[in-house]
Amino acid sequence: MQVLTHPFRVFRAFRGRLLTTKVNRGLRMSENLRQDVLSILDFVGDNLYLNRPDLEIAEREYNATLLMSVLTGLIGGKALIVGEPGLGKTTSAEYVGCLLYRIPLGTVWGAEVSGHPEQTEEKIVGRPDLGQLNQGNEEVVWSAFALLPIKIIDEINRLPETKQSLILNGVDRGNWTYLNQMVVNDEYALFATANYQDRGTNTIVPPLMDRFDVMVESKHPGPNLAWMIGTGDSIQEKLRDPAREREIQACLAEKDGLSRLDEILDGYGRDIQAELNVPTLGRSERTQIREVALSIPFDIDASALMRTFLAELTFCCKYGQKRSNEVCDEGCHYKGYLNYEARGCVSNRFPVSVRRYAQALAWLNGKGAVDVEHLRVVLPYAAAHRVQWRDDVTRIEETDSRSDCYPIHRAREAVKQVVRRYSEQSDRIKSALATASRIFEGEALTPVEGEHPLYREIFRDLGIDDSRRFE
Amino acid sequence: MRNPFSEFASFERQTERKIPLDDILSAHQDVLGRMTEGFKQLVKDEAGDGLWQPDGDSIVRVYGEASEIVSSFPYTIGDIEAFTLGAIGSEDPDFYLMGPLGLYLSALCNNTEVRSVTFNLGGQDIRLPLLGYRMTEGQTLKVEGHLGDLAGISMEGGELEVTGNVGRYLGAGMIDGLIRVSGDAGRFIGEQMVGGEIHVKGRFGGVGKPMGGRVFHRKQMVFEGEKGSQKAKGKS
Numbered sequence: 017m018q019v020l021t022h023p024f025r026v027f028r029a030f031r032g033r034l035l036t037t038k039v040n041r042g043l044r045m046s047e048n049l050r051q052d053v054l055s056i057l058d059f060v061g062d063n064l065y066l067n068r069p070d071l072e073i074a075e076r077e078y079n080a081t082l083l084m085s086v087l088t089g090l091i092g093g094k095a096l097i098v099g100e101p102g103l104g105k106t107t108s109a110e111y112v113g114c115l116l117y118r119i120p121l122g123t124v125w126g127a128e129v130s131g132h133p134e135q136t137e138e139k140i141v142g143r144p145d146l147g148q149l150n151q152g153n154e155e156v157v158w159s160a161f162a163l164l165p166i167k168i169i170d171e172i173n174r175l176p177e178t179k180q181s182l183i184l185n186g187v188d189r190g191n192w193t194y195l196n197q198m199v200v201n202d203e204y205a206l207f208a209t210a211n212y213q214d215r216g217t218n219t220i221v222p223p224l225m226d227r228f229d230v231m232v233e234s235k236h237p238g239p240n241l242a243w244m245i246g247t248g249d250s251i252q253e254k255l256r257d258p259a260r261e262r263e264i265q266a267c268l269a270e271k272d273g274l275s276r277l278d279e280i281l282d283g284y285g286r287d288i289q290a291e292l293n294v295p296t297l298g299r300s301e302r303t304q305i306r307e308v309a310l311s312i313p314f315d316i317d318a319s320a321l322m323r324t325f326l327a328e329l330t331f332c333c334k335y336g337q338k339r340s341n342e343v344c345d346e347g348c349h350y351k352g353y354l355n356y357e358a359r360g361c362v363s364n365r366f367p368v369s370v371r372r373y374a375q376a377l378a379w380l381n382g383k384g385a386v387d388v389e390h391l392r393v394v395l396p397y398a399a400a401h402r403v404q405w406r407d408d409v410t411r412i413e414e415t416d417s418r419s420d421c422y423p424i425h426r427a428r429e430a431v432k433q434v435v436r437r438y439s440e441q442s443d444r445i446k447s448a449l450a451t452a453s454r455i456f457e458g459e460a461l462t463p464v465e466g467e468h469p470l471y472r473e474i475f476r477d478l479g480i481d482d483s484r485r486f487e
Numbered sequence: 488m489r490n491p492f493s494e495f496a497s498f499e500r501q502t503e504r505k506i507p508l509d510d511i512l513s514a515h516q517d518v519l520g521r522m523t524e525g526f527k528q529l530v531k532d533e534a535g536d537g538l539w540q541p542d543g544d545s546i547v548r549v550y551g552e553a554s555e556i557v558s559s560f561p562y563t564i565g566d567i568e569a570f571t572l573g574a575i576g577s578e579d580p581d582f583y584l585m586g587p588l589g590l591y592l593s594a595l596c597n598n599t600e601v602r603s604v605t606f607n608l609g610g611q612d613i614r615l616p617l618l619g620y621r622m623t624e625g626q627t628l629k630v631e632g633h634l635g636d637l638a639g640i641s642m643e644g645g646e647l648e649v650t651g652n653v654g655r656y657l658g659a660g661m662i663d664g665l666i667r668v669s670g671d672a673g674r675f676i677g678e679q680m681v682g683g684e685i686h687v688k689g690r691f692g693g694v695g696k697p698m699g700g701r702v703f704h705r706k707q708m709v710f711e712g713e714k715g716s717q718k719a720k721g722k723s
Contacts, residue, residue, distance in 0.1 A: 319494050440610065446498050453492035477491055 039384050042308035049305050050382060052295035056115045057086055059294040063251045065108045066244060067237040070419070073393055074381045081108055084232040084397055085207065087376045089116035089166075090305055093369070094187060094206040094227060096172070096220075096401060098421060099234035101211055106170050108234060109207035113166035114255050117205070118285040118296040121255040123264050124168065127160035131174035137182050142194040158199050160268050162192040165204045172208040172224075173217040180224050188227050203299065212421075229369035230394075231401035233421045254292055260284050309379035310372065314386045320446050321388055322370065324438045324470050325395065325431070328354035329362045329403060331469035337361055340404065350469055353437075354430055357411065359404040369398045392435060396420075396428040403427060437468065448474055518566045519573065525556040526574070526591050530581045541586050541617065541637060549587050550620060553594035564604055567595045571606055575613050585635065589617030596628060597621060602645075608632030614654060619647040622664060636673070639666045642683060658685045659695065677702045677710065 043050075061067070061082055069077035081097060081104075088095040089112050097105040106128075114121045129140050141162050145155035161167055169175075169183070186192045190201035208228065211217060236242065263280050267273035278299060285296040297305070314322070332338050333350055340360030348356055373394045378386045400423040410426075418425040438445065448464035452474045455461050463478060465471055490496075533539065533549045571592060574582045582588060592615070596604045602625050608615065614635035619628055624644030636654035639647045642661040652670035659678040671689035678695025684703065691704040699712035 314494075316495065316498055446495060449492050449495040450498035453490060453494075453496045456490045456492055457496075474492075 039308075039312055042311060043379070043382060043384060046304055046308045046379070047382070049297070049301055050380065052297065052301075053086065053090065053116075053305070053380060055295055056112075056297075057082060059292070060108070060111045060115065064111045065104050066241045067104065067235065068241065070235070071393060073377070073389065074383075076381075080397070081105075081232050081234045082112070083377075084230050084373075085109055085112040086116065087373050087380070088207065088230065089113060089205045090302065090380075091309065091372045091376045092165075092203055092205050092302075092306070093229040093372065095208070096225075096228040096231040097207060097209045097234055098212065098231060099209075100236070103234045103236055105209035105234040106168060106207075109168050109209070111252075111255070113168065113205065113207070115288075115294065115296050116302070117166045118281040118288075118298055119164065119166055120257040120261045120264070120284055121252065122258060122261040123160070123164070124166055126261070126265070127164045127166065128168045128170055129159075129161050131169060131171040133174065133176050133179075135175055135179055137194065140182060141186070141192050142197075142199075144195065154195055154197075156194045156197045157269070158192070158194075160265075162186070162199055162201075163268055163274065165201060167204055167206040169206070169208040171211060171217075173210040173213075173220050175218065177218050177221050180218075180221050184224055184227070187224065203302070225401050226363050226365055228401060229365075230373060230397040231423065232397050233424060235419075251292065255288070257284050257287065305379065309376045312375045312378050312384065312386055314371075314374070315388075316446060317388050317442060318374070318386045318391050320442065320449060321391055321435065321438045322367065323449070324445060324468065325434045326362070326367060327468065327470035327473050328434055329358055329366075329399075331355050331473055333469075333472065343406070353469060354403075354434065355469060357405055357409050357430075359406050362399070362402055366398060366402055370394055373398060388435070392431060395431045396424055399430065400424040400427040403430070441466065441468065445470060452478055518560065518562045519570055521560045522557075522562065522566065522570045522595070523573075525553075525560075526588070527581050529553055529556060529591060530584055530587055534584055534587060539584050539586050546586075546590065546617070546620070546637075546640075550590045550594060553587075553591045554598060557591070557594050557598050562595070562599065564599065564601050567592065567599070567604060568606070570595070571608075575608070575611055575615070585613065585616055589615045589635070589637075590620055593618055593620040593622075596626070597623060603627040603629075605629045605631065608634075609651075616654065619666075622647060624663070633670065639664075639685075642666070652689065655692065656695065657687075658683065658700075661685075661700065681712070 057078070061079060065079070065082055067079045067081065069079050071078045071080050071083060084095055085097070085108050087093065095109070097109060099105045110121060110124050113119060113124050129135070140159060142156040142158040145157045148155040172180070187206055190204050192199045210220065237245070260280050260283065264277065267277050267280065282298055285298060288294060288296055330338055331350070332342070332344065332355060333348065334345065335342050338355060338358060338361035343359070344356050350356055370391065374386045374390045377390045377394060381390070383390070405426060412426050412429045414422050420428065444464065444466060445468070448466060448471055451461055451464050455463060455478055463475060463480065529549065529552055532552060533545070539545065574588055604627070606618070606629070608630060609632040611632055614633050616635035617637045617640065618630065618634055619639035620641055622628060622639070622642045622645040626645030628645065628647045630649045630651070633651035634649055634653045637656045637659060638649065638653045639657060639661060640659045642658065642664040644664045646665045647667070649668045649670070653668050653672050655673035656675045656678050657668065657672045658666045658676065658680055661677070661680045661683045664683045666683070666685045668687045669689065672687040672692055674692040675695035676687065676692060677685050677697040677700060680697040681699040683700045685700070686703045688705055691709070694702050694710050697710055697712055701708060701712070702710040
């Protein structure tokens with residue numbers, strides 16, 4: 017094993033303090049923005065997307081769909097919103113996109129892509145400029161979907177599986193290519209909605225599914241709220257701005273028209289603030305939020321819990337790691353952990369999603385560090401669509417009493433299990449990780465042993481041959 | 488290669504809050520002997536045949552005798568904690584009688600001058616019943632872990648806090664005081680209670696037939712009697 021020396025080790029604690037100070041300063045500076053985002057959340061929740069709160073974090077109640085949509089918008093993530101038709105999947109994303117990105121509602125509508133079997137790349141990404149083509153020039157007219165930072169794909173699972181591959185790269189990296197040209201989105205958030213399986217839907221291919229950071233369900237609001245929907249003045253119409261929508265359309269059609277876009281959007285934001293008394297966020301505000309939020313550190317327990325969770329979803333004592341085409345033996349020593357119930361291995365996108373969403377949530381709560389509670393909230397939504405469970409050994413039945421759709425419920429129960437296991441041995445796990453750190457730096461110590469797969473993974477990271485074999 | 492564990496470099500294992508069991512037992516050996524002797528006497532008198540059923544009379548009788556026994560020798564909070572640890576891990580069949588044990592521990596808590604006691608029952612499979620019986624005003628009992636049936640019954644005051652789950656008949660017959668349960672609670676919560684408050688955060692098995700006091704499930708008040716304890720209301 018390569019042993020690295022750390023000449024700046026003595027400064028580590030000091031550096032930690034500096035980092036904390038920097039985060040706290042960032043939090044103080046972005047406090048007004050935090051209040052703005054909370055105002056947007058309240059405004060949408062009170063006026064546009066009426067639904068029950070189903071999450072409580074730091075003594076504040078949230079609706080999960082709305083919260084995850086706002087976090088997606090803030091960090092530029094990708095959210096898959098599932099639910100029955102007509103329960104506000106698309107509209108929640110439209111309102112959040114409209115206010116967080118200061119884009120008139122009509123423009124958001126215009127940039128939406130509908131999933132259906134006849135959908136084409138030309139409608140989604142861009143088409144040849146026929147006028148230019150007649151003159152022998154190859155130019156692309158990019159779609160508003162490809163250019164605007166808020167991207168909504170309605171009913172994504174109505175896209176046939178072959179056509180889902182068309183958007184893989186764009187969804188993942190914001191790179192949209194057509195002919196020999198490419199447009200790269202430096203900032204974008206993507207929302208896709210999906211109905212439950214019916215005759216007209218297709219399976220979302222696993223590579224596309226994995227690219228979504230979170231999956232959330234837009235639930236029925238209950239009869240009382242449902243009866244209120246559509247009564248009173250329509251605030252939705254006030255989010256429209258036909259004149260600016262036309263201006264934006266013209267901008268997008270021009271070759272260098274995007275440079276004027278921010279100016280139009282800022283004007284829209286000012287009018288919305290004046291008329292509806294709700295703040296909106298411009299590009300610089302979003303950038304500032306992202307900088308502050310994504311610099312929030314994880315506290316030691318959150319980091320250790322996340323490692324524990326990852327170990328349970330990736331470890332296999334027999335085959336080295338989980339693979340979707342390999343199934344655990346019946347007598348596996350690690351039968352009590354998630355790895356026995358799960359099929360396949362979670363991708364590296366999973367911890368990235370968890371990290372970013374948990375940091376954004378911590379920022380929204382005004383916290384200087386991500387803690388276990390933030391992880392408990394985010395993990396089920398980040399894992400629900402990614403973890404495949406074995407049908408033959410599942411301990412959580414689909415018919416069990418629950419309030420979430422099955423994938424989220426299943427993931428939430430899995431998180432509860434891991435949190436319980438972690439709570440029981442948190443001190444030992446942290447001690448094992450701390451000892452590993454010292455061994456890594458060259459100290460002659462004995463690694464801490466334990467039953468959980470994480471201990472075995474630590475051994476592997478330390479390059480220590482593990483002669484124990486469990487049949 | 489980067490050190491993937493560097494975040495934990497400055498972590499030092501916390502000193503155990505609890506002294507290892509052997510140390511505790513040896514430090515309190517004399518008193519423990521008397522406590523054990525007292526409990527065995529109680530079992531012999533009240534459940535000589537190894538059977539004991541909790542009912543109104545047997546609970547009052549066992550508690551009465553337990554109070555007499557524990558008032559005959561001095562002890563500290565540390566002694567109670569050490570005795571509890573030894574008792575729940577003991578292979579002695581007398582200690583399998585959980586009902587008398589819960590009442591004996593309640594008597595120990597109620598007869599000490601120190602008003603605040605913590606039981607660390609985390610990680611234990613055993614669920615002690617009857618703990619918190621007849622707690623009095625100003626007393627605080629915190630239980631880290633789960634409890635069995637009849638927790639906090641006939642409380643006359645004070646505060647019982649349970650971080651885990653409890654069984655049935657939580658706070659039955661309580662007169663005053665406050666019970667907070669972070670986990671689940673079984674059926675018949677607050678059966679025949681006449682005052683005080685019960686708060687349950689986890690799953691709620693159902694209210695019994697209370698006659699007074701208040702019962703809360705999370706933020707929602709599920710029962711309010713006419714004789715709600717004003718003292719407890721103030722605390723919540």
